[in-house]
Amino acid sequence: MIGSFYELFFARYNYWMAIILMLIGLYALIAKQNLVKKLIGLNIFQTAIFLFYISLGEVRGGTAPIYLPEGVDALYVNPLPHVLILTAIVVGVSVTAVGLSLIVRIHEEYGVIDEADLLQELRRR
Amino acid sequence: MTLIDHLPVFLIAIPILASLLILVAGWWDRRFCYPISLVTILSQFGAAVIILMQVMREGTVRYYLGGWAPPLGIELAIDSFNGFILATILLLSVATVIYARKSVEHEIGPEKTIAFYVLFQLLVTGLVGMTITGDIFNLYVFLEISSIAAYALIASARKPRSYLASFNYLILGSIAGGFILIGTGNLYAATGALNMLDIARLLPASFELATVHAGFLFLVIGYSIKAAFFPLHIWLPDAYAESPSAVTILISTVMSKVSVYALFRIIFTIFTTAYIVDVFPVTGFILFIATVAMIAGAVIAIAQSDLKRMLAYSSISQIGYIMFALGVANQIALEGGILHILGHAVMKGCLFMVAGLIIYRVGTSRLSDLGGIAKVMPISCAAFALAGASMIGIPPTIGFMSKYYLVLGALEAGHWVYAAILLLGSLLAVGYIWRFIEIAYFRDGHDEGSGARTLEAPASMLAPMVALALLCLLLGIFVEGLMEIVGPAASLLLGGA
Numbered sequence: 169m170i171g172s173f174y175e176l177f178f179a180r181y182n183y184w185m186a187i188i189l190m191l192i193g194l195y196a197l198i199a200k201q202n203l204v205k206k207l208i209g210l211n212i213f214q215t216a217i218f219l220f221y222i223s224l225g226e227v228r229g230g231t232a233p234i235y236l237p238e239g240v241d242a243l244y245v246n247p248l249p250h251v252l253i254l255t256a257i258v259v260g261v262s263v264t265a266v267g268l269s270l271i272v273r274i275h276e277e278y279g280v281i282d283e284a285d286l287l288q289e290l291r292r293r
Numbered sequence: 294m295t296l297i298d299h300l301p302v303f304l305i306a307i308p309i310l311a312s313l314l315i316l317v318a319g320w321w322d323r324r325f326c327y328p329i330s331l332v333t334i335l336s337q338f339g340a341a342v343i344i345l346m347q348v349m350r351e352g353t354v355r356y357y358l359g360g361w362a363p364p365l366g367i368e369l370a371i372d373s374f375n376g377f378i379l380a381t382i383l384l385l386s387v388a389t390v391i392y393a394r395k396s397v398e399h400e401i402g403p404e405k406t407i408a409f410y411v412l413f414q415l416l417v418t419g420l421v422g423m424t425i426t427g428d429i430f431n432l433y434v435f436l437e438i439s440s441i442a443a444y445a446l447i448a449s450a451r452k453p454r455s456y457l458a459s460f461n462y463l464i465l466g467s468i469a470g471g472f473i474l475i476g477t478g479n480l481y482a483a484t485g486a487l488n489m490l491d492i493a494r495l496l497p498a499s500f501e502l503a504t505v506h507a508g509f510l511f512l513v514i515g516y517s518i519k520a521a522f523f524p525l526h527i528w529l530p531d532a533y534a535e536s537p538s539a540v541t542i543l544i545s546t547v548m549s550k551v552s553v554y555a556l557f558r559i560i561f562t563i564f565t566t567a568y569i570v571d572v573f574p575v576t577g578f579i580l581f582i583a584t585v586a587m588i589a590g591a592v593i594a595i596a597q598s599d600l601k602r603m604l605a606y607s608s609i610s611q612i613g614y615i616m617f618a619l620g621v622a623n624q625i626a627l628e629g630g631i632l633h634i635l636g637h638a639v640m641k642g643c644l645f646m647v648a649g650l651i652i653y654r655v656g657t658s659r660l661s662d663l664g665g666i667a668k669v670m671p672i673s674c675a676a677f678a679l680a681g682a683s684m685i686g687i688p689p690t691i692g693f694m695s696k697y698y699l700v701l702g703a704l705e706a707g708h709w710v711y712a713a714i715l716l717l718g719s720l721l722a723v724g725y726i727w728r729f730i731e732i733a734y735f736r737d738g739h740d741e742g743s744g745a746r747t748l749e750a751p752a753s754m755l756a757p758m759v760a761l762a763l764l765c766l767l768l769g770i771f772v773e774g775l776m777e778i779v780g781p782a783a784s785l786l787l788g789g790a
Contacts (some may be wrong), residue, residue: 183496185621197464210467217474224482249481256474259437263467266444270460284456 183224189216203274203282209269212262217255224248298346300340301356302371304379306423308333312414316415319407326410327394334390334417336385336668338383339565345376349778357429363428363488364670370427370489374631374782378554381635385642386417388757389546393539395751396649400451400537407574409449409539416442416543419550429480429563430487432555433473436519440466443544445538458531465528466517472515473727478510480563493563500572509573512559520552521618523586526609533605537671538649541601545608545645546638553634559744563784566622584714591721595728600648600658604641607684610718611637617699617715626702632775633695636683639768640692643680643761647673650750650758660729670749676762677702683727683765686719691768 177184178222193216225246233247275281278289307646311333318325319482348354348371373378390413397409419439426432444466448459481487483504484495485635500504514525521529532540557783560569590610597603613639618630650673651666652658667674683690686697696719748757 189559197468203460206464210464213468213471217471217478220475221478224478236347244457247479248487253435255430259434259441259470262441263444263463263470267460267467268465270444270456270463272446273448273456274453274460276458290454291459 182226183220185243186216186223189219190215192216203271203281203283204268205262205274210267211260211285213266218256219274220252221249221256297343297525299356300344300369301425302358304337304340305369305418307337308414308418310423311677312418312576316407319410323403323406327390330390330414330613331387333414334383334386336381337417338387339764341379341383342377344371345373345380345778347378348373348376349781353524364486365490367431368427368488369425372424372782372785373778374785375424375554375558377631377778377782378550380459381638382420382424382551383417385546385638386543388642388646389410389539389543392542392646395422395638395754396539396653399452399653400539405451405718409446412442412446412449413539415439416446416548420547423555423672425553426753427489428487429477429489429492433470433477436473436552436555437470438504439548440470440573442531443540443548446540447532448545449540450535452535455535458528458535462528462532463669466630469515471664472511472518472608476508476511476515479511481507489558489563493565495513496563497565497567500568506573509568510565511577513556516552516556516559520549520556520612520613521609523582523589523609526586526612527589528719529609530602530605533608533645534599534602537646538652539570539722540647541593542645543641545605546642548585549608549612549636550634553612555620556616557630557786560619561788569622576620576622578620579709580708582618583620584711584718586610587715587718588721591718591725594725595721597725598660600660600663600729601645601649603660603729604644604648607636607644607722607725608641610722611641611684613718614662614696614713614715617711618702621699621702621706621711621786622706623702623706624783624787625698625705627786628776628779629695629698629700629702631779631782632691632698632772635775636691636695636765636768639761639764640680640690643676643758644684646679646754646758646761647680649754650754652751660732661677662734663729665733667733672749672755672759674727676732676758678723678730678734679762680765681730683769684726685722689769690765691772692765694769696773749789 190213192240193209193213196212200206202274225248227245230243230245236242257266271281278281278286279287279288296435311329313559315326315329318329344354353370353372358367367468374383395407405746411560416439419435419442422435423432426435437526444459444463447462455717467655480492482500482506483502484492486492486495516526517565587610590606594603594606594610597640615630615633629723648658649700650670654670655662700715703715
């Protein structure tokens, strides 16, 4: 019982953490009314994916993927997911920037950043 | 290596450089923006045609970026399928950029034209990159380049509602991007490869893994959101209806098609038909949803009171037709689906151009304000009628040819109920197309007051619209020439030569 629970959860806890974070982010994206909070949810969601990728490249006991005296025989972590995620981080930052600037515009136009208030405002016009 | 061998990379490098050049030259003088943009996209289109001819002659063109062969490097791979898509999207981009010149001055304002052309170039870069890349992570990167440019372009209408439309699209688009990223990660975890052909080679060994199933679902759902495949379309009507006309044309014709292309590429090239038919049977479900999309999109389109919104819902219906081909997944249906990618791009481009012209002249696209518009805008309304006939599928237009192949394919696979629903969907298209025709030609409103004065727009806006309307007809008549490209493309997707 405990063994199988260990297998299921603790042996792969990094993936579980990524999934939990991802669901927190998705929850915020769907359930939060405030547009800024939605964007924060998006950031949590993306961070979860970054964690998933980074832990994918982990090799137990591995070192940084740099040139060591052992040469190619050294045990090192897989650098490719890390490099990929650098690109994804840049994308995440740009999306956040565009999203925040849109929120600034929406606030200028409607004076509110809450979805319920926005709907009211839209109906009033 | 001669210059011609480097053409694939120029397709991506030239527009990126041009977007910087437009920024600098635009600072100097705003009038430089349009010619630079036009020349760039025309040269890209020329390069795409040359590459497509080379592909048809010699087979798949492969280009290793920086000379690094895969699996280490990133590969650009152009075969008959994406060569065809590439030529299609660049043809539509050329038409859009010619049309955009006057439309942008009117709708976005002269002081923002520089930003518009820079973003336009980046959007085209992203879409071209998505089309020609042979690397699944690269596909994600180009997708995000095009998406971020699109968010900004939709908001550039500077109407309060366009900011909201753009924000909603940003949220949904980013969720889609995240799903695609997870799916890509799952495939990498299962195979250790990112090159599409490598993954396709290594994947059958781990077909039964839950990781692969999860990756498949994440990728398909992610790209379905991007392609606005029913019921994941909720961002689309606002994004299409609230953005400036030129942007609507580009995202409705080019961007949605590239997402559909990516879906085809992932399902057929990476997972192959063996996976979607035997291991993880999903074609029946896709076929079902596609028919629902066809009917639901058309029904909601009939209920709209705004021309642009009506066309937007019609797009959802038409994406259903393309996905129908994916659900049937045999040679003839796929030929029809690929043909419909071109056909829908051409006709929907033309219809949105008419809507843009009406906004340019009348200032509104509410259907109730457009009574008798055909008397003052005869050319535009004639173009609408022609492209609308193609949308309905009246022979000999391109819309008829693609639906003909779709129905033939469905019948060959024994899905005669679905074939009947497809024909019903075409009947519903009559409903919304005829509604505009009836209002434009048979109602009063615009003939009195305005006198005999014509309201036709400048030639630079009319020309691309008329060209696209004629293309609807010509492509249908000379469809044999197209089938020489589409046929091999379909058999390539099914795993043949």
